Amino acid sequence: MDINEVPQEGNRTMGGHKRAMYARDADGRIVIVASAGGEVDETVTLQALEFIREQTEAARKRVEAGETSPLEYWMYAQRLDLPQMSQVTGFWQWRIRRHFQPQRFAKLSGDILQRYADVMGITVEQLRTLP
Amino acid sequence: MNMLIENFQHRHAAHCESGVASSMLSHHGAKISEAMAFGLSGAMAFAFLPFIKFAGFPLIAYRMPPKAILKGMVKPFKMRFHFETFRDQAKGMRRLDELLAEGHIVGIQTSAFWLPYFPADMRFHFNAHNLIVYGKEGNDYLISDPVTEDPQRCDAESLQKARFATGLMAPKGLLYYPEEIGQKEVTAEAVLRSIKKTVRTMLGPVPIVGVRGIRMLANRVGKLDTADKLSLNYVGHIVRMQEEIGTGGAGFRFLYAAFLQEAADITGREELKVLAEKLNVIGDGWREFALKAVRMIKGREAFDPKLLAQMLHKQADDEKEFFQALKRAIA
Incomplete structure (x- = not known):
């Protein structure tokens, strides 16, 4: 890659940051260049975010229909999935799945709710409802 | 305070x-430069880890695991x-x-x-x-x-x-x-030792690591079902691991090329400069793969897993040839 090929069209997921890339200058030396990003990297990040958004919205509908607890909604909203939620909380996946049942979720102890809230960076009050 | x-x-x-x-x-x-730290620790690699899921998709790493670079500094710098x-x-x-x-x-x-x-x-x-x-x-x-x-x-x-x-x-x-x-200058021996290590990783016998790992990924991509909506997410995930998360594939190839240029000066082996240029071209190949994948994701081109697989096999061929040449250059 030559310096003039380093993507500079911009990538809105980078929030104005620039990333360092390595490219060849006029003398053939490979040097560091700040890149504003481009379509390729933007597309795949947006695709990943869209995938998460779809899961989050589907969970919201299920919460509204009484089929799952707000925990599942928040899990996706905070960019986790079931295996990751299990890793960050230390709870077994089947146990978390049980906590998705609205009746069981309503009866969860403060400690367990707090653990979920902590790993997701929200409060217990937030966790209890949809935003 | x-x-x-x-x-x-x-x-x-x-x-x-x-x-x-x-x-x-x-x-x-x-x-030392970033490229020297990266090269000297032998951090460049490729690994396709289908059993470790990252957001539901396999982990594809274009480098050694975390902490490998820091630990790789210990020996060359005493x-x-x-x-x-x-x-x-x-x-x-x-x-x-x-x-x-x-x-x-x-x-x-x-x-x-x-x-x-x-x-x-x-x-x-x-x-x-x-x-x-x-x-x-x-x-x-x-x-x-x-x-x-x-x-x-x-x-x-x-x-x-x-x-x-x-x-x-x-x-x-x-x-x-x-x-x-204990040691503030980079020695020619340390540079050659690190290159040897990278060559061994990339040409090694483990099926999910190095050139063989790239082939395994290519075969997996070739089998993607175009009717499954998640297939395009799989492709996007590969590109994301390559271009976004820790710069990845193409980025690390350019970074290692920069290291090889420095390595040529330290060891006096001019051949390494020629190889740096070759690696630069391989990096461009990874970028072309990313570009093609994104065109398919955006629907500007028909989704063609076979074509993507072919491109990945070409990357594997080129990297194999490159690392064999690198092995000869430091022998």
């Missing part, structure tokens, strides 16, 4: 760990590296303050999800993000994050969250600093 380590210079880097290693060693008198983790969070924060007060710059491992200066769209639960703390002003830590162009700040509460995030590769408050650097 205000503290600032004088003379510390923040540098922008393509990858967090090689960036931290080069800034930290340079601060302590062993002036270093003693102090690593410390904490069970008690408050203790871990106090220790950081103590070290700053003693005048150390301190490397720490964090989760990107909790760093407030990260753009919202980039805040994922990734636990192996390295950065340097070089001071404190009131409640804010002064942060040299290699992947940002300028130094950053992070409030104490967020930094604590980031250092003690749980999950895969949990940092457990890890902090580190060099206790001793």
Whole structure:
């Protein structure tokens, strides 16, 4: 890659940051260049975010229909999935799945709710409802 | 409490760990570039790990696992590296303050999800993000994050969250600093030894690592079902691992090419410059693959897994030829 090929069209997921890339200058030396990003990297990040958004919205509908607890909604909203939620909380996946049942979720102890809230960076009050 | 380590210079880097290693060693008198830290530790690799899921998709790594670069500095620089983790969070924060007060710059491992200066769209639960703390002003830590162009700040509460995030590769408050650097210049032997190591990794017999790993990924891509909506997400995931998360595929090839140029000067082997140029072309091949994949994701071109698989096989062929030539060049 030559310096003039380093993507500079911009990538809105980078929030104005620039990333360092390595490219060849006029003398053939490979040097560091700040890149504003481009379509390729933007597309795949947006695709990943869209995938998460779809899961989050589907969970919201299920919460509204009484089929799952707000925990599942928040899990996706905070960019986790079931295996990751299990890793960050230390709870077994089947146990978390049980906590998705609205009746069981309503009866969860403060400690367990707090653990979920902590790993997701929200409060217990937030966790209890949809935003 | 205000503290600032004088003379510390923040540098922008393509990858967090090689960036931290080069800034930290340079601060302590062993002036090396990011490319040298990356190359010398033998960090360039390829691994396709279908059994480790990352957001539901297999982990595709274009480099050695976290901490490989830091640990790779120990031998060439005759270093003693102090690593410390904490069970008690408050203790871990106090220790950081103590070290700053003693005048150390301190490397720490964090989760990107909790760093407030990260753009919202980039805040994922990734636990192996390295950065340097070089001071404190009131409640804010002064942060040299290699992947940002300028130094950053992070409030104490967020930094604590980031250092003690749980999950895969949990940092457990890890902090580190060099206790001793016995060798400040890069030797030709160390360079050649590291290249040998990288050649061995890339041409090795393990089916999911190196050139064979690229082939395995190619075969997997070739079998993607065009009717399955998730197939395009799979392809996007590969590109994301390659171009976005820790720069990845193409980025690391260019970074290693920069290392080979430096290596040619240190060892006096001009052939390495020619090989740097070849690797540059291979990096371009990875970028072409990414571009093609994105055109398919955007629907500008029909989704053709076979074609993508072919492109990946071509990358494997080129890398095989390249590493065989590299092996001959250092023999």
